[in-house]
Amino acid sequence: MGKLEDALKALIKSEYGGVPKFAEQAGLPPTTVYNALDRGMANTRTETTDKIYRTLNVDLETASLTDFRKLRIKGGSQSDFVDVPLYGSIAAGTPIEMVAVDDYHPIPSPMHDRYPDAFLLRVSGESMNRVLPNGCYALVDPCEEVVKDNDPYAVCVNGYDATIKRVKKLANGFQLVSDSTDPTYAVQTFNYNEPGTETLTVIGKVVWYVLPFDWSF
Incomplete structure (x- = not known):
């Protein structure tokens, strides 16, 4: 998993407490979100990744940058879980x-x-x-x-x-x-x-x- 996926997981944890609640908000099955994060999203664009970015209010241009600090992560990039x-x-x-x-x-x-x-x-x-x-x-x-x-x-x-x-x-x-x-x-x-x-x-x-x-x- 790359830096982008780590950042997205930290953001999901920070704002939704974990993937299950985030997936419900995004209208996706939790396993679909897990699979997208595990496969990698940096060079992929699908309906699923669009929903993930949109629910997190992360625009696609920012998500493709290497400066991952521009993602609005609360509490740093490391998850406690x-x-x-x-x-x-x-x-x-x-x-x-x-x-x-x-x-x-x-x-x-x-x-x-x-x-x-x-x-x-x-x-x-x-x-x-x-x-x-x-x-x-x-x-x-x-x-x-x-x-x-x-x-x-x-x-x-x-x-x-x-x-x-x-x-x-x-x-x-x-x-x-x-x-x-x-x-x-x-x-x-x-x-x-x-x-x-x-x-x-x-x-x-x-x-x-x-x-x-x-x-x-």
Whole structure:
């Protein structure tokens, strides 16, 4: 992404709080705005880019200059947030770049600096509601092994969609433990000494979570 796109993102953050509200004002889907900014706008003119410039009150001539200070950015050109991919599901064995992105959502820049490869995974269900509310977005730092027992990890069972549980390593397997106010969620044990045991694949460690913009209690 170039200086122009960084400046436009900072302007969007400054005046609208983020892409979702700006996209609503511009009459565009949020993913369309994200894609335009990711592809680059300096040498491109489309109906989408025109709407972005027009909504921001940035004229096309100014937007083509290298003196990006002429864009009316409040608070400088650096954003306090970084937009990262949001996934609804991830299957084991599928490269992350091949997974369809549901949307993008901002996380604090320091969190992105700490976990530059992390992505968001939509949480569905109450099995981890003591630490991850149903409907929140869990930030997952990709890894292939359980580094610390009983920490929350995103894992896949037999290659299917990822689930989040606290994971404990066994001598030859794993245990998945829920962290829920509902005591009916049972511990799942994967003992590879037993024939037919399903395969568990670690997708990444859950390091943080964020609530969606439309969150309500």
